[in-house]
Amino acid sequence: MSESSGVHCVVVTPEKTELDTQCDSINLPMFDGEFGILPGRAPMVGRLGFGIMKLKNGGKEERWFVDGGFVQVTRDGVYILTDRLLKPESVSKAEAEEDLRKATELKPTTAEAAALRDRALAQARAKLRVAGGV
Amino acid sequence: MANIRQLDKRRKSVRNIRKITRTMELIATARFKKAMDRAAAATDYTKRITQIVQDLGKSGTDVSHPLLQAHETVKAVDMLVLTANRGLCGGYNGSVVRAATQRRQEIQEQADAGQTLASGKRGISALRFAGIPLEKTYTEFEDQPSFDAVAKIADELITRYITGQVDRVDVAYTRFVSSSKQIAVVETLLPFAGIEVPAKDATKEAASGAGSKVEGSSIRDDYEFLPSAGAILEEVVPASFRARLFKCFLDAAVSEQIARMIAMKSATENAGDLIKSLSRTFNRARQSKITQEIMEIIGGVEALG
Numbered sequence: 001m002s003e004s005s006g007v008h009c010v011v012v013t014p015e016k017t018e019l020d021t022q023c024d025s026i027n028l029p030m031f032d033g034e035f036g037i038l039p040g041r042a043p044m045v046g047r048l049g050f051g052i053m054k055l056k057n058g059g060k061e062e063r064w065f066v067d068g069g070f071v072q073v074t075r076d077g078v079y080i081l082t083d084r085l086l087k088p089e090s091v092s093k094a095e096a097e098e099d100l101r102k103a104t105e106l107k108p109t110t111a112e113a114a115a116l117r118d119r120a121l122a123q124a125r126a127k128l129r130v131a132g133g134v
Numbered sequence: 135m136a137n138i139r140q141l142d143k144r145r146k147s148v149r150n151i152r153k154i155t156r157t158m159e160l161i162a163t164a165r166f167k168k169a170m171d172r173a174a175a176a177t178d179y180t181k182r183i184t185q186i187v188q189d190l191g192k193s194g195t196d197v198s199h200p201l202l203q204a205h206e207t208v209k210a211v212d213m214l215v216l217t218a219n220r221g222l223c224g225g226y227n228g229s230v231v232r233a234a235t236q237r238r239q240e241i242q243e244q245a246d247a248g249q250t251l252a253s254g255k256r257g258i259s260a261l262r263f264a265g266i267p268l269e270k271t272y273t274e275f276e277d278q279p280s281f282d283a284v285a286k287i288a289d290e291l292i293t294r295y296i297t298g299q300v301d302r303v304d305v306a307y308t309r310f311v312s313s314s315k316q317i318a319v320v321e322t323l324l325p326f327a328g329i330e331v332p333a334k335d336a337t338k339e340a341a342s343g344a345g346s347k348v349e350g351s352s353i354r355d356d357y358e359f360l361p362s363a364g365a366i367l368e369e370v371v372p373a374s375f376r377a378r379l380f381k382c383f384l385d386a387a388v389s390e391q392i393a394r395m396i397a398m399k400s401a402t403e404n405a406g407d408l409i410k411s412l413s414r415t416f417n418r419a420r421q422s423k424i425t426q427e428i429m430e431i432i433g434g435v436e437a438l439g
Binding site for chain 1: 172175176178179182183185186189190200280281282285292293296297356357358359360361363365366369370373376377380
């Protein structure tokens with residue numbers, strides 16, 4: 001990745017390669033907060049959270065909802081693996097509320113089940129936030 | 135003669151059947167191409183996941199996850215059967231159902247519990263007929279299965295496996311080997327074996343001290359892990375499992391279209407042959423009728439003269 005050419009960003013979902021663009025910088029929702037990637041970032045692998053990904057290109061900013069997954073920064077590009085990539089507008093509030101209700105109703109008895117529940121809760125809350133429900 | 139009219143009627147109906155089967159063949163061909171493209175597009179994700187797992191392996195992470203561990207006693211076995219919603223696709227549904235019922239019997243000998251899940255109307259009715267109770271049925275998967283729907287099933291299976299409700303998960307589907315070979319198979323999905331970590335000297339390196347590790351590894355391998363390699367692995371394994379199950383659904387969809395294409399192609403050819411032989415019989419019958427009429431006329435003329 002050379003300094004001048006920006007960041008090569010590829011978003012892959014299990015269905016297909018959703019996005020393959022060049023941009024100045026990327027803002028990603030990580031598991032613990034926002035994370036910015038500028039050209040020349042050292043190689044890393046990170047876990048994504050649920051939330052909004054921002055691609056900045058010139059003065060323009062593109063926004064996408066990322067549904068968990070991973071990011072891998074290599075020297076030739078940034079690869080984002082996520083289950084789903086949605087336009088923020090298409091995240092449905094009703095669906096998010098339903099997910100949140102279901103996740104809250106879960107009664108975990110083991111540590112593993114509790115981890116699953118926490119994950120479901122985080123996912124539902126992020127969706128709700130994006131849909132403008134909070 | 136009524137016989138001639140009957141033959142003509144039959145020939146017409148066979149012609150109509152041939153029209154229908156030819157159309158179905160063309161539709162299956164178009165759908166097969168689409169399904170194939172989707173399956174090809176899905177390999178990107180699997181490739182990247184494998185890449186991450188390899189990088190994790192190189193960093194000397196201890197690979198362990200509840201989905202990778204086999205349970206000590208196998209008491210409950212779940213089985214997922216993937217068939218088509220529609221018939222007219224040769225032995226496609228039959229062979230999957232046969233493989234599944236066989237495995238079900240084997241399962242019942244060693245395990246006393248477990249659910250059977252079926253996708254596709256054909257499989258559902260065949261399994262019900264065989265007297266196998268189905269806990270869950272899905273009919274929403276057509277030639278283009280969506281990842282969201284598959285992920286829901288995968289998540290349910292993951293939850294059941296991690297919480298110990300089930301000790302093994304099998305899937306019966308048609309594996310796509312090449313466009314001329316598809317085989318009905320039963321594979322074990324959980325405990326998950328889809329992650330191959332290169333058993334390199336990475337662990338040794340890590341044990342011998344941090345200093346030598348930095349020197350030994352190239353820049354490319356020197357990844358920073360956020361939050362840690364272990365935590366990433368915790369997410370990679372379920373994601374990889376979901377992708378694996380999705381691959382099964384895609385394979386099944388592609389194989390279904392191929393099976394239908396082949397079945398309809400041979401049906402069209404058969405109809406053509408039938409039309410040929412019917413035409414021959416029809417012409418012969420018509421000719422003999424004409425000959426008979428001429429004979430009658432000549433006979434009449436001679437009697438008068």
